[in-house]
Amino acid sequence: MIIGLDVGGTHTDAVILSRNGIEKSIKVPTDPADLFNTVLSGFTRLLASIDPSQIQRVVISTTLTTNAIVQQNMEPVGMIVSAGPGIDPEFFRTGDHYYAVSGSINHRGREKAPVNEIQIQDIAKKLKDAGVEYVGVVSKFCVRNPSHEILIKRILNKFFKQVFLGHHVSGNLNFPRRIATTHLNAAVFALHKSFFEAVRKSLAEKGLTIPIQILKADGGTMSLEASMHFPGQTVLSGPAASIMGAIPYAPEGQDVIVLDIGGTTTDIAFLVDKAPLLEPVGIQRGRYKSLIRSLRTDSKGIGGDSALRVSDNVLTIGPDRQGPAMAFGGPLPTPTDALVVLGLMDTGNREKAVAGIHTIAQELGLSDEQAAEKVFKACCTIILKKTFEMIDQINSQPVYTVHDFLEGYKLSPQKILLLGGPAPYFAKKIEDLYQIDTLAVPESAVANAIGAALARTTCEVSLNADTEQGIVTAHEEDFAEPVSKTFSEDELMETAYNLLREKAINSGADPENMDEVEVVEYQKFNIVRNFSPRGKIFRTKMQLKPGLIKGFEKMLH
Amino acid sequence: MLKAMHKTGLVFFPAFDWAIDPTHPEREERLLYTQDQVTEEGIFDIPGIIEYKPALATPKDIQRAQFCVPDEQTITTESHLISAGGAKVIADAVMGKEVQNGFALVRPPGHHSMRVSHGGRGFCHINIEAIMVEYIRTRYNVKRIAIIDTDCHHGDGTDNIFWHDPDVLFISMHQDGRTMFPGTGFPGELGGPNAKGSNLNIPLPPGTSTEGYLYVINNCVLPVLDAFKPDLVVNSAGQDNHYTDPLTNMNFCAQGYAQLTTLLKPDIAVLEGGYAIEGALPYVNLGIILAMAGIDYTGVVEPDYNPEKLKQSVSITDKIKKTVDQINSFWAQRLQLRSDAGTPGELQVRHREIYYDTDNIFERQKERIRICRDCGGSFEIDSRAMPGRHILGVHIPINACKNCIEKGYEFFESAPADTYDRIYLMDRPKDSYHIK
Numbered sequence: 001m002i003i004g005l006d007v008g009g010t011h012t013d014a015v016i017l018s019r020n021g022i023e024k025s026i027k028v029p030t031d032p033a034d035l036f037n038t039v040l041s042g043f044t045r046l047l048a049s050i051d052p053s054q055i056q057r058v059v060i061s062t063t064l065t066t067n068a069i070v071q072q073n074m075e076p077v078g079m080i081v082s083a084g085p086g087i088d089p090e091f092f093r094t095g096d097h098y099y100a101v102s103g104s105i106n107h108r109g110r111e112k113a114p115v116n117e118i119q120i121q122d123i124a125k126k127l128k129d130a131g132v133e134y135v136g137v138v139s140k141f142c143v144r145n146p147s148h149e150i151l152i153k154r155i156l157n158k159f160f161k162q163v164f165l166g167h168h169v170s171g172n173l174n175f176p177r178r179i180a181t182t183h184l185n186a187a188v189f190a191l192h193k194s195f196f197e198a199v200r201k202s203l204a205e206k207g208l209t210i211p212i213q214i215l216k217a218d219g220g221t222m223s224l225e226a227s228m229h230f231p232g233q234t235v236l237s238g239p240a241a242s243i244m245g246a247i248p249y250a251p252e253g254q255d256v257i258v259l260d261i262g263g264t265t266t267d268i269a270f271l272v273d274k275a276p277l278l279e280p281v282g283i284q285r286g287r288y289k290s291l292i293r294s295l296r297t298d299s300k301g302i303g304g305d306s307a308l309r310v311s312d313n314v315l316t317i318g319p320d321r322q323g324p325a326m327a328f329g330g331p332l333p334t335p336t337d338a339l340v341v342l343g344l345m346d347t348g349n350r351e352k353a354v355a356g357i358h359t360i361a362q363e364l365g366l367s368d369e370q371a372a373e374k375v376f377k378a379c380c381t382i383i384l385k386k387t388f389e390m391i392d393q394i395n396s397q398p399v400y401t402v403h404d405f406l407e408g409y410k411l412s413p414q415k416i417l418l419l420g421g422p423a424p425y426f427a428k429k430i431e432d433l434y435q436i437d438t439l440a441v442p443e444s445a446v447a448n449a450i451g452a453a454l455a456r457t458t459c460e461v462s463l464n465a466d467t468e469q470g471i472v473t474a475h476e477e478d479f480a481e482p483v484s485k486t487f488s489e490d491e492l493m494e495t496a497y498n499l500l501r502e503k504a505i506n507s508g509a510d511p512e513n514m515d516e517v518e519v520v521e522y523q524k525f526n527i528v529r530n531f532s533p534r535g536k537i538f539r540t541k542m543q544l545k546p547g548l549i550k551g552f553e554k555m556l557h
Numbered sequence: 558m559l560k561a562m563h564k565t566g567l568v569f570f571p572a573f574d575w576a577i578d579p580t581h582p583e584r585e586e587r588l589l590y591t592q593d594q595v596t597e598e599g600i601f602d603i604p605g606i607i608e609y610k611p612a613l614a615t616p617k618d619i620q621r622a623q624f625c626v627p628d629e630q631t632i633t634t635e636s637h638l639i640s641a642g643g644a645k646v647i648a649d650a651v652m653g654k655e656v657q658n659g660f661a662l663v664r665p666p667g668h669h670s671m672r673v674s675h676g677g678r679g680f681c682h683i684n685i686e687a688i689m690v691e692y693i694r695t696r697y698n699v700k701r702i703a704i705i706d707t708d709c710h711h712g713d714g715t716d717n718i719f720w721h722d723p724d725v726l727f728i729s730m731h732q733d734g735r736t737m738f739p740g741t742g743f744p745g746e747l748g749g750p751n752a753k754g755s756n757l758n759i760p761l762p763p764g765t766s767t768e769g770y771l772y773v774i775n776n777c778v779l780p781v782l783d784a785f786k787p788d789l790v791v792n793s794a795g796q797d798n799h800y801t802d803p804l805t806n807m808n809f810c811a812q813g814y815a816q817l818t819t820l821l822k823p824d825i826a827v828l829e830g831g832y833a834i835e836g837a838l839p840y841v842n843l844g845i846i847l848a849m850a851g852i853d854y855t856g857v858v859e860p861d862y863n864p865e866k867l868k869q870s871v872s873i874t875d876k877i878k879k880t881v882d883q884i885n886s887f888w889a890q891r892l893q894l895r896s897d898a899g900t901p902g903e904l905q906v907r908h909r910e911i912y913y914d915t916d917n918i919f920e921r922q923k924e925r926i927r928i929c930r931d932c933g934g935s936f937e938i939d940s941r942a943m944p945g946r947h948i949l950g951v952h953i954p955i956n957a958c959k960n961c962i963e964k965g966y967e968f969f970e971s972a973p974a975d976t977y978d979r980i981y982l983m984d985r986p987k988d989s990y991h992i993k
Contacts, residue, residue, distance in 0.1 A: 085856060086598050087598050091558070106860060107597070107839055173597040175598060176598075289599075398568075402635045402636050405570075405639055523573055
């Protein structure tokens with residue numbers, strides 16, 4: 001049996017799955033001030049009358065790091081960045097303890113200016129005096145040559161608890177995002193570590209001693225040990241959990257829209273042949289941009305509890321929530337009240353719901369029924385409009401080769417999967433309005449916990465081979481090896497596969513669930529100087545795709 | 558906070574799977590390091606910088622600017638069409654006011670491709686700026702356009718396409734044709750009889766540095782633009798004036814390019830040449846993008862930049878000043894030069910010989926134009942390519958007067974079909990293209 005537990009903003013959901021389906025599911029309120037006790041009480045209720053030795057897998061998704069960011073409750077971190085030529089690194093300042101230092105590496109990974117060791121020692125002293133315990137070091141183009149970061153770390157090591165290096169964060173280029181991501185990992189490290197050590201200890205006391213897996217924003221899992229180096233990857237794992245929970249119901253070989261309709265927002269995501277689409281670079285929310293691998297999700301400020309208002313004869317929905325629906329004792333009418341008025345929902349206080357919708361109806365000059373219908377239709381329209389905008393955006397993403405321009409994949413979904421409380425009521429309406437096959441996912445109230453339980457380990461490696469310089473590297477994995485002039489695509493792929501496999505095993509992957517390897521990117525360039533060939537540059541990215549572990553999915557159908 | 562002062566659109570199309578041939582300067586690797594630099598700098602994350610996906614240019618787009626022989630499909634590949642289409646997408650973004658200005662970082666380039674194109678010359682098969690400019694004129698009804706070509710090679714293709722057009726000001730600054738392909742672009746080349754002075758060619762001596770380039774911009778290009786009052790400024794942004802470029806002999810630098818862009822304020826910039834792909838392009842392109850977006854670019858300096866070593870000699874400075882004086886005096890006399898050039902209604906003939914270095918074609922042309930004071934004048938080009946075809950192309954300009962429209966049709970209808978492999982009519986007022 002396996003366990004998935006997802007701590008959400010208001011509720012914490014957990015399930016035990018066996019090869020026969022859902023054995024048990026629970027829902028407890030989340031106490032944002034004490035997530036540890038929330039997790040613990042979830043496990044206590046879940047494991048009551050269950051033999052812990054039967055449990056083979058535990059996956060946890062929490063809002064711990066997300067909350068820390070939102071509440072600005074993060075450890076002060078010292079950042080040392082070396083930029084070289086380009087945009088002034090002052091623009092990427094992360095806080096008070098931010099130092100731009102000399103040293104420069106170019107796009108080929110060649111050193112253009114050395115590190116000034118005395119400057120680093122001075123900064124180390126200043127940071128130490130300021131009481132800083134964690135430091136991040138990022139140099140521009142470190143993914144091509146991390147030697148400056150490594151040298152700086154060597155100088156800093158004896159002064160600080162932990163030093164985080166930019167080239168470990170991702171194989172992708174993007175200096176500002178690398179700074180933000182390295183900073184995030186350092187800033188939530190202590191919080192993440194103490195939280196999960198406490199969880200592990202408590203679970204061990206309950207007799208649950210198997211390794212714990214943590215859910216990431218890309219809908220995959222990593223081992224608790226691996227998470228200690230990259231705690232930032234747990235940000236926004238909640239939306240990822242839900243989307244993974246929709247996968248069992250997605251048809252093979254089709255593009256699918258997933259809509260998770262919550263209280264205040266609706267999350268939108270896409271599946272292609274049962275695999276979720278990923279962000280091309282990393283998580284971004286508003287001004288915050290990172291290199292954290294993530295599912296491609298966006299949200300629209302409309303949910304079951306969105307506040308309804310009318311001004312100048314125009315109906316607005318959300319984006320705020322002023323409490324639950326009036327049917328459940330809230331202060332303002334909501335889309336949920338509209339569902340009650342239309343007789344689609346038969347829970348809650350119908351009189352209060354009608355009273356709420358009545359005020360809206362009067363202002364709009366409609367009957368209660370008509371007003372409720374208008375609200376319901378508007379919700380569907382707004383959510384779907386946003387969804388189609390996202391599809392257009394995905395399909396107009398720039399490409400860099402003639403081949404991709406002409407043959408590139410076009411997303412064209414033929415089915416919608418709905419998650420969240422109001423999902424069953426919305427399914428038929430959306431199908432009527434848009435003529436797209438729409439299904440409310442069964443057990444959608446705990447789909448997030450199911451998604452967490454079933455998510456398999458994911459990871460990605462990025463390789464760069466440069467036969468002129470005679471080297472193949474994957475600096476994110478601390479890997480560099482000499483290569484000859486005759487290095488080939490086959491050798492590159494073999495090296496990449498071996499590194500990916502090793503990384504996956506280290507992240508807690510089960511060898512049985514490692515066959516979904518995908519080459520995300522492959523490019524080859526001839527290096528030519530003065531009209532004569534000097535060597536080749538090969539680049540590739542290989543990943544274990546997000547998806548579900550084997551053996552459980554069938555029982556959910 | 559890092560933010561673009563001017564909303565700037567970018568089309569980035571490095572064509573990572575297209576080359577003229579594997580060791581040619583115009584190969585897959587050309588924009589690789591530029592992409593690395595721009596990506597590492599996080600350019601596409603900056604609020605106010607918007608990346609657009611290029612589109613395919615259509616035969617119709619090309620037919621507004623050029624006679625492709627035998628047709629568009631035969632002499633282009635998809636990459637050419639995406640490159641021209643990328644420039645078009647930027648034009649739409651700028652003209653639709655989605656962005657304030659835009660930069661098409663596309664390859665292959667186009668500025669050596671002329672009104673008649675039998676194939677590739679100077680790495681160019683179709684003229685991406687000219688196709689874009691004609692698209693803008695038709696779609697958005699823009700009248701006066703200035704094209705400033707800052708590529709190190711004379712932009713002879715664009716020069717040729719707008720040779721007879723008084724509404725398009727074409728200025729090319731380039732390394733002296735006596736020392737550089739294509740060997741043209743001297744101060745006396747001022748445009749056709751109906752458009753004298755609307756083409757200005759500014760040859761610069763080998764060894765010209767940032768000082769010289771900015772002198773020309775400040776003392777010639779900007780005053781001329783002030784007088785011309787264009788509705789739109791296009792920069793053919795070649796990057797081969799750089800001190801490390803393997804094909805040229807100049808001493809320009811990334812800071813200089815960025816300053817030039819700030820001074821010129823182009824509405825649209827289109828990448829042309831530039832083959833110092835590692836030491837120059839990553840920094841020059843970054844500098845141009847930041848300058849267009851109005852973001853501080855003082856940190857964009859090549860790692861090996863040494864201004865002392867790149868200083869231009871006094872004799873070079875003197876030569877540049879003399880050339881600028883000469884060009885300015887031609888510009889001042891342009892209307893007089895036009896009225897001296899011929900009598901309205903008469904036909905003037907010129908003969909040209911054109912060599913296509915990329916495709917090894919030799920072309921002979923005989924051009925006849927109607928002298929006109931009311932429009933650019935209709936003309937016909939009798940063109941014979943060896944190896945290749947013998948064609949006649951008739952062009953009726955977009956703002957053609959009634960007499961020139963009639964003359965254009967007379968050229969087309971009276972042309973003997975058995976003399977030519979093909980006869981083309983480019984009727985710009987009707988936006989139509991006919992072949993017989």
